[in-house]
Structure formats: structure tokens, C-alpha cells
Amino acid sequence: MSIIGPYINAIVIILGALIGGALGGKLPERLRTNLTLVFGLCSMAMGISMIANVAQMPAMILAILLGTIMGEVILLENGINRLATSARGLIEKVLPPKAGISQEEFLRQFVAIMILFSFSGTGIFGAMNEGMTGNPSILIVKSFLDFFSAIIFATTLGYAIATIFIPQTLVQVLLAYGAVLIIPFTTPEMKADFAATGGVLMVATGLRICGIKMFHVANMLPALFLAMPISALWATIFS
Template structure:
């Protein structure tokens, strides 16, 4: 079912936000850290499993060369456009835009002292940015729309569940307002991907799954604090790798 990943994500954010509003800060930091580490390990495992197209005896080497080429070109394009820096800057500007003191919406003390209206707006902006700006949103929505897998959105849903608990414990009901943003943005990406599916061959989809899984591995490394891979700057590879794969298939296969 196309869009199932987004529906799961909406449910986890709604439940997590509700728990956060009632539970407050009762979940110890060590518990949150352990859970995040567990999710990081699961993310690594999902990324490794998704690299299966590279293991094909007949096409594996060709796909590996295409993947390397696309990742390098994608990284060059992403860094030239400063995608990672721009996305981080956007999040910072959105937070400052709705901040009523220098502490900003990321400051729990500030959030608790703000008016009810400000807390709602801040919770909405912060949660919407975190839940929709990450690479798993784009990658997962594309995979879901093309019918490849909902694994990426399943991982995102688990991460968003615990993030929603934390945000809602500070900002309150505004976090639940981000459900609208998730539905419109993530659902729109899924719909767009489903519309271009007729143009996708089995080989192109296999290569897209491989490059997506490689980026998921990078996310796992970030969650485990092993390496801060600049995932967003590598995301042009999601377009470049399938394009190269399609060109190679048209010329030689």
C-alpha cells in the first residue's frame, strides 16, 4: 500500500506527542540514550540488508561502479550547493523566528516560561522542522511512493516517536500540529514518486534502493555518534545514481 509509511509515521508522532504531554520529563536521559543507540544499530542493519542489489553475481560489479560514481558526483553537487549547511541554517532561522528571548525554542526553560500561544507555535515549528527536514523523510517517501519499501519510514517513525515525547514534554500540544506538516510534505513526496514510477525500470529501482540503503547506513553512524556523515549533501545521489543506471542500461543492456 503506497503511503503506508506516512500513515505509520503520523500515528507514532500522535501517540508519542500524547505521551509526552502527559509524561513530561519522567523518561531518564540514560534510557533515551540507550533507546537511540538501539535504533542506531537497527538502522545500520537495515542499511546493510538494503545493499543486496550489489551482491548480484551478474550485475553487482556494474552496480557498484555506478553507485561509487553517483555518490561522488552527488557529494560534489551537494557540497557545491551547501545543502547540509542550508538545511541546518533553515532550522536555526525558523527557531529564531518564533523565539521570544535569546534562549530560543530549543531552550526548555524558555519554552516553559513562554505564553501558551508562543509555546504552541514554537512546538509546531520545531517539530515540523525536525520531523520533515531530515534525509529519511525524502528517502523514505521516495521508496514508499515507488513501492520499494517502507523500511526507511519505519525507522523514521520510531525515531520521531521518541522525539515527539521529548518535544511534547516541553512545548505541549504544538507538537501535534506538526501532523499537518508531515501529511502534506511527506505525503506529497510519496505521491510525486508514485507518479514517476512508470518511468522506472527494475534496474533503476535496484540502484535507487542501493544508494538509499547506503545513505541509511550513514544515518545509523550518526545516530551512534560514530561519524557525522553529511547525509543531506549526499542526497543528490538519489537522482544521479538512477540517472546513470538508466543511461548505462539504455546503452549496453
């Protein structure tokens, strides 16, 4: 199976960073704010459309509940934060902050953006979904959003934003090709419940982007790995 979504996503991040770096402070603040809200709205719209096709609602809900409990217990989001923060030493050496922003603020924003691009529910679900279905549409839509996000962030942080394609591509490629291996063991119902679970995470991501509710989306990620096993078990017990 040909996997293309992660590479498309990487290319648009690089292009967006180059454009944003060239624009500098020329992008109006009003446009930045409104585009960010639209990003959140698009994420919620995609999530709702996938939730509507759920095959077994109880299985999806159980996966989300158990997955979130697991993520909270192991403090998954904190672990991802520490992993991204560990890259600071390298960043400090090769990526000096743009004029007008302190080194501390540069690193804080850079780490937050790296997590947003590389470890978001949309990216992880999109990569796994492409691996199982061959459909890169989720990652392509994410690429649209990331392109404009990279432009916005690069106007403040400069061309350094382009380097985020490295962890983002690595994570997505590993998940996509890993998902390919489980295709023979899946059913249409399992895939539908997996997609619906991903849809819930995308709604939570949209609410967080819009500043409506700060869900710890990273702590919900284990739900994606539980969705299909629980779906299969539910179908076996209640079929």
C-alpha cells in the same frame, strides 16, 4: 496507488509527543541515551540490508559521489537549516518554551528535531521508495523510531514536538506522489540501485545518530535523485 506511509508517520509523531509531554521529566536519562543509540543501530541495519541488493555497484557509487559533491557545492544542509530556522518567528508566538528551558535553547533544539524528522535521508528515501514500489515498510520502520524519538524529545520540549508532523507530512507526501509519476520509466535494476543508494544514506544517518561520525547527510540527498538516471545510463553503456 494508495500512499499511507507519510500519514502513519504523522500520527505516531503526534502520539509520541502527547505521551512524552505527559511524562515530562519522568523518563530516565539512561533510557533516553540507550534508545538513541538503538535508533542509530536500526538505521544502519536497514541500510546494510538494502545495499546488499544493489544491481550495479559502480552506478550506485557514482551517484553517491556526484550527489554529495552537488550537495556540498550548493550547501544544501545549510539551506535546510535556514528554512527550518525561518519558522522561529511563528514558534516564538504560539509555542512558549517549557519551564526550565530558555527560549533560545528551545528554538535551537526544536529546529534541529524538525530537520531530523522532516529532512532525514530515511524519510526522503522512504517516501520516494513508497511512491515507486507501493511498499511503505521504510516509512513504517521510521515511524517506530519517530514514535519513541518524539516521546524522548517531548519530555524536554513539551507538546510542541507534535507540530513537526506538518512539515514532515508535506515533504513526504510531495515526494511520494512525485515518485509515482516515474514508475513507467523505471526497471528493477534502477529501483535496486536507488534502494542501495538510500541504504548508504541510512548507514550514514545511523553513524551520525550514534555520534560515531557526523556525516552531512542532507548534503548527500541529491544522490537519491541521481541514482536511477545513472543506473539507466550505466546499463545502456555496459549492457
